[in-house]
Amino acid sequence: MAKLTILNYPDPRLHTVAKPVKEVNDDIRKLIADMAETMYAAPGIGLAATQVNQHIQLILVDTSKEQNDLQVFINPKIVAKTGLQEYEEGCLSVPGIYETVTRSERITVEALDSNGKKFKLNAEGLLAVCIQHEMDHLLGKVFVEYLSPLKRNRIKAKMVKHAREIERNNY
Numbered sequence: 001m002a003k004l005t006i007l008n009y010p011d012p013r014l015h016t017v018a019k020p021v022k023e024v025n026d027d028i029r030k031l032i033a034d035m036a037e038t039m040y041a042a043p044g045i046g047l048a049a050t051q052v053n054q055h056i057q058l059i060l061v062d063t064s065k066e067q068n069d070l071q072v073f074i075n076p077k078i079v080a081k082t083g084l085q086e087y088e089e090g091c092l093s094v095p096g097i098y099e100t101v102t103r104s105e106r107i108t109v110e111a112l113d114s115n116g117k118k119f120k121l122n123a124e125g126l127l128a129v130c131i132q133h134e135m136d137h138l139l140g141k142v143f144v145e146y147l148s149p150l151k152r153n154r155i156k157a158k159m160v161k162h163a164r165e166i167e168r169n170n171y
Ligand code: QAP
Pocket: 042, 043, 044, 045, 046, 047, 087, 088, 089, 090, 091, 092, 094, 095, 096, 097, 126, 129, 130, 133, 134
């Protein structure tokens, strides 16, 4: 297993639209293992392949307290959604930023698992939020894009400043 580099907002590569996975093979399972290591090390509760610069439709989620319930979604599709909920979201690609976003309260997702087997899942609450947040990454969308332009630009400036400081410290 290997820890992967996470792209940080406003990296333009985060706006890449992911392509469907054609075959769930050992290369995909290796990427899943590396992404899981990366997500748990962060620690995070969700990670999309987009965030590790792999532009395929693959997301990982683990919203369990013990961080021992990895859920893998390949080529996920939301086939039903009801209600609305607000949740204060964060993102491993936007470290230190937490903002409230409104999303569907309950969703039904269809996807393939790590063996290429199709499954259907009903999700609500945090799990539903997390799946929607990660699926947005596959469309090239970062949660800060739901905020006002003013807020988003402030976050962008903060991220750029922070990146410059890290760069300076590494020099
Ligand atoms: C997406 O995000 C999510 O700023 C997953 O300094 C988050 O795992 C969906 C993290 C909340 C729904 C609700 C963020 C770690 C982790 C940070 C994450 C940070 C360190 C974010």
